[in-house]
Amino acid sequence: MVVLSILEKGVHSYNGCLFAQPLLTKACTSAFTGALGDFLGQLITKQPSINLFSIARYASFGFVVTGPMAHHFYKMLDKVVPASVWGAAFKRLLLDRLLFAPLLLLLSLYLLSKLEGKSHRTCMGEVRLKYWAALKMNWKVWTPVQYININYIPQQYRSLFANVVAIFWIIYLTNKRRQAAAKNH
Template sequence: MVVLSVLEKGAQTYNGCLYAQPLLTKALTSAFTAGLGDFLGQVITKEPNINLHSITRYASFGLIVTGPLAHNFYKMLDKVIPPYAWAAAWKRLLIDRLGFAPLLLFLSFYTLSRMEGKDHKVCIREVQMRYWTALKMNWKVWTPIQYININYIPQQYRSLFANVVAIFWIIYLTNKRRQAAAAAAAGNDKTQ
């Protein structure tokens, strides 16, 4: 009973925040879930020390990029292709999968690398090495999730729904980034 009461109070508070400040609420939610995803990724891979800078980078990206972009994308999507339009479900999914997903993935790879202090050329090279593989995985994992999200979840909750699922996606991405960094470091050790 206590758990249900806490969950109910949390849902009421979230809805109040969503009503009063939708963009800020979605940005903060995205920041929290992105940071949590990176933290869990570090725990799962048994990193010797929790990297707070990495968690901060992911949380900042969620706050500044993912939250606002998703909020505005979902609003725009409902205006451009209303739910009642002919073949709306498939049109909306195609816009998300072929437009929004590739853009957001590129921004995440590039921006997170820049936030690590890497220069433009290094960031572009890293994006080129990982982008296509990650985009194909994004299409496999996120396509059914986004079909449900953009067609059955009310607009005000789409960011929250995607953020909860994104925790697991970020765990995947952070582990791929760490594997690539370890491989690059091992390659540099061999050439020296």
């Protein structure tokens, strides 16, 4: 009963924040899940020490990029393709998979490298090296998730739903980035 009470209070508090400050709430949630995904990725790969700068990069990216982009994309998606439109589920999925996902992945790969202090040339080289493989994996992993998210999850919870799944995606991405870095050293 105590756990249920705490959970109910947490949900009530989150809903209050979501109502009062939806963009800020989604940005904070994205920051938290980004940091958590990177932290767990570091634990799983048994890094010699926890890289707090890496965690901060993922948190910053979630706060500044992922949270706001997802918030605005999901709002726009409902306006551009209302649920009442014929084939809405498929059309929404196509917009997400062919426009939003490629752009967000490109920004992720580039900006996370840039936040590591790498040059534009180096960042672009990493993007060219990793983008296509990561996008194909994104399409495999995220297509069923996003189908559910954009067609069955209420708009105000779509970012949260995606953020929870993103914890595992970030673990995958951080491990791929660390494997690539280990090969280059």
